[in-house]
Amino acid sequence: MGVKEIRTAVKCDFSKPAAEQEGFHNRWHPDIPSIGKIANNEVVKIECFDWTGGQIGNNDSADDIRDVDLTKIHYLSGPFHIETAEPGDILLVEIQDVQPFQDQPWGFTGVFDKKNGGGFLDDIYPEPAKAIWDFEGIFCSSRHIPHVRFPGLIHPGILGNAPSAEVLAEWNRREGELISANSLPRDVAKPPEPQNAHAGGADAELKTKIAREGARTIPGRPEHGGNCDIKNLSRGSKIYLPVHVTGAKFSVGDLHFSEGDGEISFCGAIEMAGIITLKFTVLKDGMAQMGTKSPLYIPGPVEPHYGPGRYLTFEGFSVDEQGKQHYMDATVAYRQTCLRAIEYLRRYGYNDYQSYLLLSCAPIQGHIAGIVDIPNACTTLGLPMDIFDFDIRPETKPEKLDMGSCAFVDK
């Protein structure tokens, strides 16, 4: 009976690089050694690095964004051995809380250089840019994007169980085929990459294997979730994750203070380090019983919420900016939808990079509206009007405010 503080299952040491700490890893592989056991039905706290492992500073230059080393990202906390979990089970993970570290009350949103990572709109906005966000309790605001302020819908960008050897092989096969067939002038997927692979507590021999075979953490994948970047997989959510190996080998990381649907600038959420509180429950034979091949979840009951009538909503279609008609392409449509919002925000004096950053991280609603009316997919983007401290309704005459600027690369 009585007071009981929750156990912290792994801690971040900010005095040395994440790459040197055994409690973290940055590839998906079944052989990465577990860093500890968690009982069925146990609640633990897990500390997490920000997704760049500390490469980005709280300053007014985007030089660090331009120079980010993408082989070093996503130092995930784990993997954890969840007791009693076996392949075919479902691991039910309840997200009981997510908090930034008390002494790091800030996060960042970046637009990557088109030549180093890029983003959803990099054909149009190829330069690096950055916004720093200060956390004010449940709210955040940015000196780089004035006149907006909103509460966070805080969540992990990544959580998932380790792939089995078979699942990993399938990932490498299908992504390898995509890479092989690629004719676009850009990377379409990232193959295994030994450089800067961090295999946690693996010994040298095992580390070599993992570095050679391990799947990159950038994409989410249907078999286990991973880097889904789902904005409302927030506090109070329950997620049902397929188990592929004994003990599940669960990992988590890439915490976000807030994100907009699509996380369009790639480094697009409000990225932060912090602490997540999770409860683990094993549902035996869950995959068969639920008939599921991919994760599913029930969001939490606590969200920032604006009334339905408080969203200024833009429409976009699968006709690209050169006037080319695409066939039912929701990706093209959503890009157009985002561009319409950026164009609209110019009337208030925001520069396009500020708007691009804002749409990436503010709680915007990106919907598939129509996906059957050939040849045009239609998507919508709902921008919550109440995050602005001025009136953004179309019929209100706009006044240009002093919007300053986001951070750019030093000249």
Add this chain to the structure above:
Amino acid sequence: MGVKEIRTAVKCDFSKPAAEQEGFHNRWHPDIPSIGKIANNEVVKIECFDWTGGQIGNNDSADDIRDVDLTKIHYLSGPFHIETAEPGDILLVEIQDVQPFQDQPWGFTGVFDKKNGGGFLDDIYPEPAKAIWDFEGIFCSSRHIPHVRFPGLIHPGILGNAPSAEVLAEWNRREGELISANSLPRDVAKPPEPQNAHAGGADAELKTKIAREGARTIPGRPEHGGNCDIKNLSRGSKIYLPVHVTGAKFSVGDLHFSEGDGEISFCGAIEMAGIITLKFTVLKDGMAQMGTKSPLYIPGPVEPHYGPGRYLTFEGFSVDEQGKQHYMDATVAYRQTCLRAIEYLRRYGYNDYQSYLLLSCAPIQGHIAGIVDIPNACTTLGLPMDIFDFDIRPETKPEKLDMGSCAFVDK
């Protein structure tokens, strides 16, 4: 001062075909004659046919769905000349109400034959199917999909102003190019089609021109909106529509009692005939002042609403059902997301066509979750748990209920 009933600007005559009534048309063309004037700031009621113009019956056979004539669809009410509207203006349309006809308290949802219209999942579900929905005040339920019931988020599938000759030419150019380049074994767009073209009150010569040039009504298009099929463009919404011709030549139709994001089965909303009440306000020079090329809108403040924690949410990725990896394809991802939901619903005894129909018309939330994590786009589909009269949470042991069947083609 005193009581004033709202004027009805056009009425449906159900005693004869829509094609024989001058107040309606089924092509987009600047030369279709206006059927009446509406003053700036006026409120009017407009009667609308269902989108098939009455081809579908309230019965238990999908024969009519199989045999639907798609050249005869979308008899839109209009066009209306909005006084003072000129090209470059924005027409602000407030949707004050939408109601079914009192003596037609029902609607339908169909899965088209893959050979005649098809739908988003027609590779997997090629057969025609149908569900009839009975309206119970604000609610609806279906004898063809038992154990669900939900309130409508009632809205027009189509509204928009006429294209100018230049806009129309652009549509025909770009869609023609797509058709010319097509190598898929399916229609990717619909070119102008003289058969069954209805040009409203046009005389024979003009009708011939319109039939030859007029754009089909199936797709929404960025310049004017049109068939956007946006589920929350419902009562109380304000939509800002670009004006391309003098008088705007506004048309509306294709009323829906409810729709799910994507309207996936194509004939996917709960289709109905009814009455819409609209207020029209001309915003002079609105396109330049708002910096907008496409419609935008603010939804109404009245929606059915479930708490955020009441959506069972499925994830899907751009890996198709053959295991092929696609590059950042939100359309592929959303198809997979839908399939995950259909697979899940099998555990309660629904057949796949019932679930396909349900996802098309119930108020499901289809979100772009992540659109930057190469190579996988991730989309989500939130299914409101409270529309079912049994508990669909994953950890609740399912009981198979008597789910009957949707309507299929007669044997």
Add this chain to the structure above:
Amino acid sequence: MGVKEIRTAVKCDFSKPAAEQEGFHNRWHPDIPSIGKIANNEVVKIECFDWTGGQIGNNDSADDIRDVDLTKIHYLSGPFHIETAEPGDILLVEIQDVQPFQDQPWGFTGVFDKKNGGGFLDDIYPEPAKAIWDFEGIFCSSRHIPHVRFPGLIHPGILGNAPSAEVLAEWNRREGELISANSLPRDVAKPPEPQNAHAGGADAELKTKIAREGARTIPGRPEHGGNCDIKNLSRGSKIYLPVHVTGAKFSVGDLHFSEGDGEISFCGAIEMAGIITLKFTVLKDGMAQMGTKSPLYIPGPVEPHYGPGRYLTFEGFSVDEQGKQHYMDATVAYRQTCLRAIEYLRRYGYNDYQSYLLLSCAPIQGHIAGIVDIPNACTTLGLPMDIFDFDIRPETKPEKLDMGSCAFVDK
């Protein structure tokens, strides 16, 4: 199979007084003859007069408010015999829809003369006043209270089953005792009143009895509900009503387009005539099984909704305007809370009667906040900021707008 329009169980004839129509009555009594049968599980439409039976006009004078005859109010539609209902059952009534008559798209809110009805604040605001509201689809606005507009949360003020003879006797006993003991300079309850009693289709002898014994319709009462004036007992609600006599003898009336918590000006909702669609289901032995003595309900899922952060909220305590401390008196506290809101709204140029009318009928949230901190009860009143077309936040400098005036008595 097929189209089926819903049966209308009783119709209003606006060509003659309600008092002359047999389908209506204005007293509660077990012996008022049923005007028709409704089957268990049947859905019907019921037409209703406004609560004054047409005494108030759509004009700019409050003379009719001043002169209203309160013995003539509440012509309820019914009573209906619900088949299979017996004492001890619960009658589950689902409110499927409520609509104004299409040719009467308006309603009224009144402040009664202190000498004829009065209201919650009549010590401070004793004069008659009135506002007319025009319905614009789901919205309403008033020429008498400019710069506000809101969607209705439409509902019946009154619904309930007839009392048994025993229940009626209990009502007359306890209210009689209150009247006998009264030392306040105002009416504290209304005893049976033969004048203008309308007993529906009763013959002369029965009518005399009913007129002598019948309970007035003004108060709600715990045994059956009645005039509860609950603002969110709206479309989609299910209410569970105790049955006291064979056939239930259900009645309904006093439709409201909208109301604020408390309905403070007495004639305080937006009062209207209209049509309500109800479904009736008998739950056998429901009172014992649910352990209930009073009605309970589950509201509908469709409400106008503003985010929680969009309510300007006033606090009030049980210290009256003379500085007298009352003991835990939530009624006194709520009166003070209303006064604080009225005082605040003066800064925008509203006169106090306009604000009084507005608080009565707009969707304000009146909460019991603290009821245990002796000696002060604390209540709150949340005013939705989004119903105003200007910014009412305290830190925004107010501009006085032309607020015109509500209707007063002609000079």
Add this chain to the structure above:
Amino acid sequence: MGVKEIRTAVKCDFSKPAAEQEGFHNRWHPDIPSIGKIANNEVVKIECFDWTGGQIGNNDSADDIRDVDLTKIHYLSGPFHIETAEPGDILLVEIQDVQPFQDQPWGFTGVFDKKNGGGFLDDIYPEPAKAIWDFEGIFCSSRHIPHVRFPGLIHPGILGNAPSAEVLAEWNRREGELISANSLPRDVAKPPEPQNAHAGGADAELKTKIAREGARTIPGRPEHGGNCDIKNLSRGSKIYLPVHVTGAKFSVGDLHFSEGDGEISFCGAIEMAGIITLKFTVLKDGMAQMGTKSPLYIPGPVEPHYGPGRYLTFEGFSVDEQGKQHYMDATVAYRQTCLRAIEYLRRYGYNDYQSYLLLSCAPIQGHIAGIVDIPNACTTLGLPMDIFDFDIRPETKPEKLDMGSCAFVDK
């Protein structure tokens, strides 16, 4: 630029009694010395004791509840001198966050002994009782009230500025008059009480004065707020507090993890110690400009939220449990409403004290429904159905579950 942790303005020392710590006080008086300065626009963290100052233990006995010393309660943190604040100003306080202490993840709800504090229903439930709540991130659950779990709407029960000498004198006058006039067999208010008065850092002489004159902290009061116990004055809220003395002398305390409207069992919220993060902004001459005599607030945008259709709602009227008719008494009505809910919950096996505790602390909605229909006030109580892990809808056949018991006094 860069990381900056928020300053903590006062800390709790749990190694000694609150009464011995200078940063806290338990009376309202203008002369209590300020414990520190806070700049205009500054954000600070403030640590707070639970309202009993640690008298209640995390155990299974209500002995401590029975024996609580009510002269020792409400050790408030402060008072703080807010720079630039002068009488007539408004102090705008934004609640940026509230958190329990990390090593005290629990709280308590108590029913006081009728002879020592009592509560809203103490005539019916006079015994002491207790429930301990464990915090699970944003959720809480109790071993004493099984089968419920809900997220907290965390807030301070008390915050306010010091009264001026004049305001304090007015409080003592009017509450003294109430006490003098009292004929009820219970305390109706608490006069100044020297015993256990804690005047913070006051010297002996000043302490004597404060102990003699200082107002008790139990009631909220219209001039400054104080113990308002408003459940949605939670994170993200902005409250506008009148300033009566130079520097405002702001104090805060009595943190609640959750509360139901009315906080009916008096020790009725989920009481906890913790940390509150506040931002202070002085609005010069705010009282005159806002025309306000009492605090007002705008709630935060982040609340647990259930759809409107997920509240089982009880009705109550001003007829008491002896059948006596009261005149328009919302306090009587709300007591009856609470009793209806308690009676209903018996069908699931909860004992009445469990239900009484639950209604006190769960996020129930207590509304003033009708306050004008003489003689009956009508109030409603909305119980969120989704906090239960079983179906509490009336038409679902109840199964009695093992509900254990809340804590009672040891025998």
